[in-house]
Amino acid sequence: MPPAxxxxxxxxxxxxxxxxxxxxxxxxxxxxxxxxxxxxGERPAExxxxxxxxxxxxxxxxxxxxxxxxxxxRPNDPNQASHxxxxxxxxxxxxxxxxxxxxxxxxxxxxxxxxxxxxxNDFVGTTLExxxxxxxxxxxxxxxxxxxxxxxxxxxxxxxxxxxxxxxIGVCSALTASSSRAHHFQALDQLERLLGVKxxxxxxxxxxxxxxxxxxxxxxxxxxxxHPRITxxxxxxxxxxxxxxxxxxxxxxxxxxxxxxxxxxxxxxxLGTQSTDLYGHxxxxxxxxxxxxAMIGKERASFERVESVLGNxxxxxxxxxxxxDRGAIKYRYAAMGGGFSTTFQxxxxxxxxxxxxxxxxxxPARCGGRWRRWFKKTTPPSCTSPAAAPAAIRRxxxxxxxxxxxxxxxAPPGSRTSTAx
Numbered sequence: 001m002p003p004a005x006x007x008x009x010x011x012x013x014x015x016x017x018x019x020x021x022x023x024x025x026x027x028x029x030x031x032x033x034x035x036x037x038x039x040x041g042e043r044p045a046e047x048x049x050x051x052x053x054x055x056x057x058x059x060x061x062x063x064x065x066x067x068x069x070x071x072x073x074r075p076n077d078p079n080q081a082s083h084x085x086x087x088x089x090x091x092x093x094x095x096x097x098x099x100x101x102x103x104x105x106x107x108x109x110x111x112x113x114x115x116x117x118x119x120x121n122d123f124v125g126t127t128l129e130x131x132x133x134x135x136x137x138x139x140x141x142x143x144x145x146x147x148x149x150x151x152x153x154x155x156x157x158x159x160x161x162x163x164x165x166x167x168x169i170g171v172c173s174a175l176t177a178s179s180s181r182a183h184h185f186q187a188l189d190q191l192e193r194l195l196g197v198k199x200x201x202x203x204x205x206x207x208x209x210x211x212x213x214x215x216x217x218x219x220x221x222x223x224x225x226x227h228p229r230i231t232x233x234x235x236x237x238x239x240x241x242x243x244x245x246x247x248x249x250x251x252x253x254x255x256x257x258x259x260x261x262x263x264x265x266x267x268x269x270x271l272g273t274q275s276t277d278l279y280g281h282x283x284x285x286x287x288x289x290x291x292x293x294a295m296i297g298k299e300r301a302s303f304e305r306v307e308s309v310l311g312n313x314x315x316x317x318x319x320x321x322x323x324x325d326r327g328a329i330k331y332r333y334a335a336m337g338g339g340f341s342t343t344f345q346x347x348x349x350x351x352x353x354x355x356x357x358x359x360x361x362x363x364p365a366r367c368g369g370r371w372r373r374w375f376k377k378t379t380p381p382s383c384t385s386p387a388a389a390p391a392a393i394r395r396x397x398x399x400x401x402x403x404x405x406x407x408x409x410x411a412p413p414g415s416r417t418s419t420a421x
Contacts, residue, residue, distance in 0.1 A: 009146030014097035072116035145175035150187035172206035202297025204322035245328040296327030
């Protein structure tokens with residue numbers, strides 16, 4: 001069986017080096033603060049790209065081949081003049097901006113190929129075709145990671161599909177990025193629809209595609225320090241992988257306490273957190289969701305698609321990780337400083353006030369003001385049956401859609417009319 005192939009694309013400082021939120025872009029091709037943070041993580045040495053590169057360098061060449069494509073420009077080369085005029089100076093050979101944004105593990109015996117790309121097409125004037133010659137006609141799996149998704153990554157995928165139709169190409173959404181989140185996901189959709197590229201939301205799925213196992217990608221959890229100390233309240237039983245994921249997500253904490261937020265609709269483990277940092281200072285609370293790797297990966301990718309349009313009142317992804325067949329997301333929610341969060345289902349099932357239910361459900365059950373006034377008059381002050389609200393919605397909706405009178409239906413049998421106005 002031929003080895004799999006991992007190709008990185010332009011993972012260089014001028015494209016992806018982490019910068020401050022309000023720092024100016026170093027050049028016109030840098031992907032910006034948000035995307036660099038998503039791609040490399042808050043701590044680049046422990047982020048998704050670094051961990052995948054550690055895994056890749058540990059694989060024997062008989063299992064996985066590794067090719068790095070880098071932009072490598074000379075300002076005085078007339079063949080590159082038009083490219084540099086259009087995009088500005090970037091990745092000038094020998095400069096700090098042209099260096100890779102990751103470090104290969106010291107002492108790695110991996111035979112790594114570096115291809116110097118001069119234009120948007122990585123096959124023009126390069127040695128890439130010669131290095132891919134052993135894969136001609138072979139049913140080899142090829143994984144792509146890097147930037148920009150809608151440009152260099154897409155162009156490379158197109159060339160590979162056109163020149164080597166037998167190759168099976170995969171891309172991980174967490175290991176690719178662009179200056180625009182919308183363009184990033186649009187490009188992934190096009191790669192899947194037009195070129196038949198397999199898109200993997202989770203890093204672990206991408207590693208398995210290349211012949212590895214979900215537990216192969218290392219999680220840098222400090223073992224000797226004994227931190228963080230994990231406390232699980234409520235008798236929740238977690239898998240060993242789940243506890244390891246919590247240790248990784250709270251690796252900067254001295255102690256972390258978790259309480260299960262029962263009542264979610266997904267079936268995943270949802271935990272509210274209280275933690276202290278290594279100096280004993282309280283940290284902001286988070287919500288951690290743990291579940292099957294594929295499901296968690298899809299949730300993270302779906303959230304990233306709409307995160308930019310949700311505004312400041314929406315949650316933010318603080319960190320994420322995969323281990324074996326499990327995945328976890330660490331959410332930071334707006335207005336969480338007051339303590340533990342809860343779930344919509346729990347609030348819904350625990351609702352006892354007649355004035356609470358109509359205000360919470362008036363949006364999805366919009367019947368003007370009639371339903372709200374009717375519900376308030378016909379519901380006891382202590383609502384013992386939360387199911388009465390959705391039943392009332394269904395009856396009201398049925399009457400309206402069947403052409404019956406627009407007046408709201410009478411109160412359910414056995415209900416008591418309140419005298420309050």
